[in-house]
Amino acid sequence: MQFVDESSIHVEAGRGGNGVASFRREKFIPFGGPNGGDGGDGGSVILLADRNLNTLVDFRFTKNYKAQNGQAGMGQQKTGCAGEPLIIKVPVGTKVRDIDADEVMGDLTEHGQELLVAQGGRHGLGNIHFKSSRNRTPRQCTTGEDGDERNLMLELIVLADVGLLGMPNAGKSSLITAVSAARPKVANYPFTTLYPNLGVVSVSPETSFVMADIPGIIEGAAEGAGLGLQFLKHLSRTGLLLHVVDIAPMDETDPAEEIRIIQKELEKYSEILAGKERWLVLNKTDLLLPEETKEVCDRIVAEVNWQGPVYQISAVMRDGTTKLVNEIAYALEQNRMEMTEEVEPVRASVDADFDF
Structure with missing residues (x-):
């Protein structure tokens, strides 16, 4: 479709x-x-x-x-x-x-x-x-x-709790495939994803959330380059963004520089979107040795001075994905509880005004 x-x-x-x-x-009624x-x-x-x-x-x-x-x-x-x-x-x-x-x-x-x-x-x-x-x-x-x-x-604008963000071929489609029943196209070339995909991630019988995957973003997206800008609006309703990064790109580009490019494009597109909570997901750890993985990941985090949560995963091997989705579900639940607590005092103050 x-x-x-x-x-x-x-x-x-x-x-x-x-x-x-x-x-x-009518007959016999002259003044009807x-x-x-x-x-x-x-x-x-x-x-x-x-x-x-x-x-x-x-x-x-x-x-x-x-x-x-x-x-x-x-x-x-x-x-x-x-x-x-x-x-x-x-x-x-x-x-x-x-x-x-x-x-x-x-x-x-x-x-x-x-x-x-x-x-x-x-x-x-x-x-x-x-x-x-x-x-x-x-x-x-x-x-x-x-x-x-x-x-x-x-x-x-699709409704999702979590949005996936990143360069083409970062592994966003592989991640949503690993943690949900969604089956987007996955291939070894850029812009495999041409439109948003939604997947329901079931953490337990009582807990689940919706994840959205959009086409990859490239430099100049805010000026119309690539496909990402057209679909960035689909991340505006999400409560949490996952910034997926390929730590071992085939073209030997710098992952830290790609993170900075995405951040600049978000700021150009929308300050609100750029200010959303964002977690860094370093993907494709299966392509490096364990000691190399730690060294590369530490260097990336240090170069971009990342302040938020950082996760190391292999979407293809599903290594680290369970921990990631569990902590996403916990964070979303905490956000819902905080929103509920903010609403309740307002209701209490309104009721107090009418307490005769």
């Missing part, structure tokens, strides 16, 4: 039905009076988050969406049927932006969440509403209003 994470669409809500001018005409009914409201356009979808590819082929118009009113005070709302399913994690107004309308982050993006037009009124003591036979009625019409940009 083709992965598409951005698409623009045009949505149009239904027009409200017109009211009618009608009069009651007005009985024109109202029109029905136009259908609205609603986006619905669906966890069974994982791409916006369908919106590349269907660009225009229109809800049903409301039905006109009828005589005998009959109201026209309202137009059926148009429900458009989108993947969970879709951010919706109004292109013309240049504002974010909403962010669909939970399954079943709905977002009204175009309100249906209001119905017109029948002539029964214009009857008065001075106007017994009103002939005026109103027309239905047009529904909202918008040009929207849909942007899919």
